[in-house]
Amino acid sequence: xxxxxxxxxILKRVEKPARYIGLxxxxxxxxxxxxxxxxxxxxxxxYEVGMSHLGLHILYNLINEEEEIACERVFAPWVDMEKEMxxxxxxxxxxxxxxxxxxxxxxxxxxxxxxxxxxxINMLHLSGIPILSKERSLEDPFVIAGGPCxxxxxxxxxxxxxxxxxxxxxxxxxxxxxxKDFKKSGKDxxxxxxxxxxxxxxxxxxxxxxxxxxxxTIKDMIPIIEEAPKTIKKRIIKDLNKVYFPEKLIVxxxxxxxxxxxxxIFRGCTRxxxxxxxxxxxxxxxxxxxxxxxxxxxxxxxNTGYEDxxxxxxxxxxxxxxxxxxxxxxxxxEEKKVGISLPxxxxxxxxxxxxxxxxxxxxxxxxxxxxAGSQRLRDVINKGVTEEDLTTAxxxxxxxGWSNIKLYFMIGLPTETDEDVLGIKNLGYKVxxxxxxxxxxxxxxxxxxxxxxxxxxxxxxxxxxxxxxxSIDEFNRKINLLKDNIKDRxxxxxxxxxxxxxxxxxxxxxxxxxxxxxxxxxxxxxxxDGWSELFDYDKWIEAFYETKVQGDFYALRERDLEEILPWDxxxxxxxxxxxxxxxxxxxxxxxxxxxxxxxxxCGINKSFSGGVCN
Amino acid sequence: MNLRIxxxxxxxxxxxxxHDLMRLFKRAFRRADIPIKYSEGFNPQPxxxxxxxxxxxxxxxxxxxDIELQERMSEHVFMDRVNEELPDDIKILEVKYIENxxxxxxxxxxxxxxxEFKAKNLKEVEELKKLIKNWLKEDEILMKxxxxxxxxxxxxxxxxxxxxxxxxxxxxxxxxxxxxxxxNCIVLNCLLKAGDKGNLNPMDFMLxxxxxxxxxxxWDTVDIVRLALFIEEDGKIKLPIY
Ligand code: SF4
Numbered sequence: 001x002x003x004x005x006x007x008x009x010i011l012k013r014v015e016k017p018a019r020y021i022g023l024x025x026x027x028x029x030x031x032x033x034x035x036x037x038x039x040x041x042x043x044x045x046x047y048e049v050g051m052s053h054l055g056l057h058i059l060y061n062l063i064n065e066e067e068e069i070a071c072e073r074v075f076a077p078w079v080d081m082e083k084e085m086x087x088x089x090x091x092x093x094x095x096x097x098x099x100x101x102x103x104x105x106x107x108x109x110x111x112x113x114x115x116x117x118x119x120x121i122n123m124l125h126l127s128g129i130p131i132l133s134k135e136r137s138l139e140d141p142f143v144i145a146g147g148p149c150x151x152x153x154x155x156x157x158x159x160x161x162x163x164x165x166x167x168x169x170x171x172x173x174x175x176x177x178x179x180k181d182f183k184k185s186g187k188d189x190x191x192x193x194x195x196x197x198x199x200x201x202x203x204x205x206x207x208x209x210x211x212x213x214x215x216x217t218i219k220d221m222i223p224i225i226e227e228a229p230k231t232i233k234k235r236i237i238k239d240l241n242k243v244y245f246p247e248k249l250i251v252x253x254x255x256x257x258x259x260x261x262x263x264x265i266f267r268g269c270t271r272x273x274x275x276x277x278x279x280x281x282x283x284x285x286x287x288x289x290x291x292x293x294x295x296x297x298x299x300x301x302x303n304t305g306y307e308d309x310x311x312x313x314x315x316x317x318x319x320x321x322x323x324x325x326x327x328x329x330x331x332x333x334e335e336k337k338v339g340i341s342l343p344x345x346x347x348x349x350x351x352x353x354x355x356x357x358x359x360x361x362x363x364x365x366x367x368x369x370x371x372a373g374s375q376r377l378r379d380v381i382n383k384g385v386t387e388e389d390l391t392t393a394x395x396x397x398x399x400x401g402w403s404n405i406k407l408y409f410m411i412g413l414p415t416e417t418d419e420d421v422l423g424i425k426n427l428g429y430k431v432x433x434x435x436x437x438x439x440x441x442x443x444x445x446x447x448x449x450x451x452x453x454x455x456x457x458x459x460x461x462x463x464x465x466x467x468x469x470x471s472i473d474e475f476n477r478k479i480n481l482l483k484d485n486i487k488d489r490x491x492x493x494x495x496x497x498x499x500x501x502x503x504x505x506x507x508x509x510x511x512x513x514x515x516x517x518x519x520x521x522x523x524x525x526x527x528x529d530g531w532s533e534l535f536d537y538d539k540w541i542e543a544f545y546e547t548k549v550q551g552d553f554y555a556l557r558e559r560d561l562e563e564i565l566p567w568d569x570x571x572x573x574x575x576x577x578x579x580x581x582x583x584x585x586x587x588x589x590x591x592x593x594x595x596x597x598x599x600x601x602c603g604i605n606k607s608f609s610g611g612v613c614n
Numbered sequence: 615m616n617l618r619i620x621x622x623x624x625x626x627x628x629x630x631x632x633h634d635l636m637r638l639f640k641r642a643f644r645r646a647d648i649p650i651k652y653s654e655g656f657n658p659q660p661x662x663x664x665x666x667x668x669x670x671x672x673x674x675x676x677x678x679x680d681i682e683l684q685e686r687m688s689e690h691v692f693m694d695r696v697n698e699e700l701p702d703d704i705k706i707l708e709v710k711y712i713e714n715x716x717x718x719x720x721x722x723x724x725x726x727x728x729x730e731f732k733a734k735n736l737k738e739v740e741e742l743k744k745l746i747k748n749w750l751k752e753d754e755i756l757m758k759x760x761x762x763x764x765x766x767x768x769x770x771x772x773x774x775x776x777x778x779x780x781x782x783x784x785x786x787x788x789x790x791x792x793x794x795x796x797x798n799c800i801v802l803n804c805l806l807k808a809g810d811k812g813n814l815n816p817m818d819f820m821l822x823x824x825x826x827x828x829x830x831x832x833w834d835t836v837d838i839v840r841l842a843l844f845i846e847e848d849g850k851i852k853l854p855i856y
Binding site: 011012305338 | 670
């Protein structure tokens, strides 16, 4: 345990001490001395962000179900806390036992966004654990990572001992059980890595060698030991009704980003938006049954006392019996004043009907994501939404009393022209007209339209994995074009920092050579890069320069279809041929239907079973 | 059906804010299946009011809250069921149905605190006793208050003398409270105005005392516990539950 007197002292000095105290309802504290395996679950961001992540709750409870294994949480301390910890010599510790992370057998990171990578390094450093995998001994924990970012694990290849690709519920226990045997065997670190590399979904980067062509592209990647497989197949859970889902969730004391029950209704998505990585890597779609969901909801409400249930998935309106589920939940919880919310809405009357039902209890702003401003560009990205959908939905919403509408867009999508960009403005103005075209006495509330634009980041395992990103200058030009053209008090225009999206693009499609740049950037003080108040672009640029890595090579370059991509060794289940086909269709502005209406041949049903694919 | 509740907020839970505490109770009531009354409207909120919000970092052995129930239930069934759902450091000590429907926060007048600290310029308890006695003879004790109005920061000087009641420095040998650990600390009790008719945060009291008496307090050692809250009813000062 860390020095508690010092800990008590520094709590008085930091801004939000409750981030570090633990002790929440349903948190699990075991006696670490009695444990065979100690697992520290790390989320490389602050408490409020990490605690909002469903995967943390699932794995935390799942691991703690095992009697002789303890799982404890650790988050990135905010800068004020970090300063005090360094000043008092307190190493990074877990919330439950306040035990130094270094004393655990595993330190498992979940990687949800690329801009948290410097926090991974920082957390290792604060723990007193060597940053490079090769410099760690058996005294140190095994440092492992999972989450959506590890579909391209290469930028962290020198840092992480092994990656878990895909869904973690089953494989995590397989790893921990192997570890129990290993611990008794007296063998060394490399033996354990060999052992886990035999498990499906495990990638041990140090067992592979990458060589490069003269132009900087990858020549090949070969396993250097016999046990290591040539391709790593992602793990998926066949039956979501049988997979572990916690019936208790930790209830934080302080307000977190998503402060409600996340009820996962299905995994995967069949819509096939071409920019969306989640839509590919979480295939196939697997639903939970209504009965199972109602049972879970009952237990979760009882055990947490939360005032809201959020029906989560990538596209919740696609749940096949959504109406039934929603009305059943409302019936059950109306009296207890537990609200139901849908995080991802589609622009159709069906969704709005359901929303209307939900909003009987609570009324909030409405958010839609047309993603692109023109029909042409929406066809390119296969976002099956028409302008008519939007106008019908918005008219309906205004009639029902909503007056606060948010629309999400991306700029810099492949083939985008200035006309497409200005389409974002046009849609905003159209929504405004719809509001004011209502007769005066029918208008409800005070109209507020927010147009929000993020900068497109091409991601691995999408049909756009080959495209070049817009340059920062080009993004800025487009942003200014919109800023200059949107002149209306009712319409607010927000946009993301293109410099951040540029770095995100580099890390998302980067290779192993980026490891040294990451470490250099961290040495210069980069951390919490996703937080605008701490993001320091100039330091990153210095880090690229000093490590002789060209950011443009990763972000801006259009790749040949034949090029070996850094993540090609991972099998997401969706075939490369399918992605190529989709890429070509995008350029031709051809749509691909939702595959719930008939398989479109992505390949996932060939190597993985389970789910709705027929 | 109005129920007045007395509860504690101790140890690490002194670090959760007033809003956190409200949320914690709402959720505990739901888990405990308490038939609490909700406000009308689109965003129904449980009817509950906490007497006097504690500043972050201050512990308390007697906080009060009023809640409204839909139907009557026995006091100790209520207490047992809710305590079952509360963390160790927040526990209900007493409950009582009350007739008076005046809002609890508007009744609060005084807070009584125990403050433990070390100060570099202080050798003896006796010395501090004298200093405080003289200090409190002043008619004016000024404190700078910074207020934010939108983007503007307004500084105001406030005379806090009337907000300070009795201050007693405890003699070493009579410190027996179970909260104390460090024998080298100075312990004092003070009665400070609380509520919407004048309120002095104990931390502000300490800052002001430090400044006026030039004590050079070691802020890392400051430990504040609220021992009691008092209300005024029919012109009399009483405990909220009596
Ligand atoms: S296999 Fe067919 S139905 Fe299944 S996700 Fe792929 S395209 Fe859709």
